Amino acid sequence: MSAFNTLDDLTPGQRVLVRIDLNSPVEDGEVQDNNRFDRYSETVRELADDDHRVVVMAHQGRPGRDTFVSLEQHAEILSEHVGKPVEFVADTFGDDAQEAIESLEAGEILMLENTRMTDDELPEKSPEEHAESEFVQTLAPLFDAYVNDAYSVAHRAHASTVGFPLALPAYAGRVMQTEYDYNTGVAEKAQEADGQVTMVVGGNKSKDVIGVIDNLGHVVDNFLLGGLPGQLFRRAQGHPIGYDVGDMDLLDDQYEETEETIKDILDEKSDQLELPVDFAYKGEDGERAEIALDDIESKEMEYFDIGHDTIDKYTPIIRESEAIFVKGAVGVFEDDRFGDGTKELLRAIGETDCLSVVGGGDTARSITKYGLDEDDYDHISIAGGAYLNALTGQELVAAQVLIDQADR
Structure with missing residues (x-):
């Protein structure tokens, strides 16, 4: 049984405000279709099929960034995945939005403009403060219920994620329900595993990896490191790797911030850590080339992936595991040259x-990119920050509001 009310508890035929997360890559002004549209379409379709009047809220980018665009294209893409028209109104809670909401018929779907185009959305405030905002106070009276399905922003205390649950009966959508149950229970699932538990950790932030190791070190047998953290842990051992070179500016500041903690982890948990033994870089011809860790004599180039000796080192550990959890890619997989790891x-x-849980958002995207079968994994999380918060034991404020409202 879920910790919050779900769509199973929602009476059909209501006017429902549903928050989803369709934040997507934007290339040359064109929003890119991805697995988020497919996952969230399930909740939207179910609500429409139950004769609800469905009004969708979502965000895209942040003010000042190239990805901060209208949701008009999102409505078109979502419509294709839902299999029903998704109308769009270029307004969040003004007269045009209110008129469009009130004119909806049973089973129809409307998408409002980017929530981050209203000043009330982004400030991090308490749920009580957000519930008093003009955004919430204007929209809430037009609805019978609120559904939050945006697990990937459940760690954000924004108006659309924490304000509306205090103003309306609140429910979790299918993505929120599934993601919360799987990700929050990672430690419990690891403890229940009969055999070896392994975690693949990569990405580009060493603090993330440190947080995961600190929180799950008591239940995970092997941490397989890649990405930038794999380089920084090797730097802490004295190897000439994990330094900023060329245009890179991701490593030195991180290392300065986390050096002592990394060294403590190497001292205390060395028997649980598996580190890369070779790395991939751009060769003289621009193609992938690899070099063994012991052959690196100076910090002269950037490394973009683990090498095949490391892959061969990690693969048997994976195949011998009863449970495997993934956080972050071990290389720059967006570039086909560096997606091998x-x-x-x-x-x-x-x-x-084995039991397999894969996240966050970028890693989930790589499964689709490389034609792997999603059915081969028990759960694929489309979340990034929220997945990390769950793995490191931090509160997911938007999920907690739903739980609190269910308790009341």
Whole structure:
């Protein structure tokens, strides 16, 4: 039984405000279709099929960024996934939005403009403060219920995620329900595993990896490191790797901030850590080339992936595991030259008869990119920050508001 009220508790035929997360890559002004549209379409379709009047809220980018665009294209893409028209209104809670909401018929779907185009949305405030905002106070009276399905922003205390649950009967959508149950219970699932528990951790932030190791070190047997954290842990051991070179500016500041903690982890948990033994870089011809850790004599180039010796080192550990959890890609998989590490480890996980949970958002996208079968994994999280918060034991404020409202 879920910790909050779900769509199973929602009486059909109501006017429902549903928050989803369709934040997507934007290339040359064109919003890119991705698995988020597919996942969230399930909740939207279910609500429409139950004769609700469905009004969708979502965000895209942040003010000042190139990805901060209207949701008009999102409505068109979502419509294709839902299999029903999704109308769009270029307004969040003004007269045009209110008129469009009030004119909806049962089973129809409307998408409002980007929530982050209203000043009330982004300030981090308490749920009580957000509930008193003009945004919430104007829209809430037009609805019978609020559904939050945006698990990937459940760690954000924004008006659309924490304000409306205090003003309306509140429910969790299917993505929120599934993601919360899987991700919040990672430690419990690891403890229940009969055999070896392994975690693949990569990405580009060493603090994330440190938080995961600190929170799950008591239940995970092997941490397989890649990405920038894999380089920084090797730097802490004295290797000439994990430094900023060329245009890179991601490593030195991170290392200065986390050096002592990394060294403490290396001292205290060395038997649980598996570190890269080779790395991939751009060769003279621009193609992928690899070099063994012991052959790196000076910090002269950037490294973009783990090498095949590391893949061969990590793969048997994966195949011998009863439970495997993934946080972050081990290389820059967006570039096909440097996707081998991420692709081959995910393939090995999919082929292993084990409990497998894969996240966050970028890593989930790599499964689709490389044609791997989503059915080979028990759960694929489309969340990034919220997935990390769950793994590191931090509160998901928007999920907690739903739980509190269910308790009341």
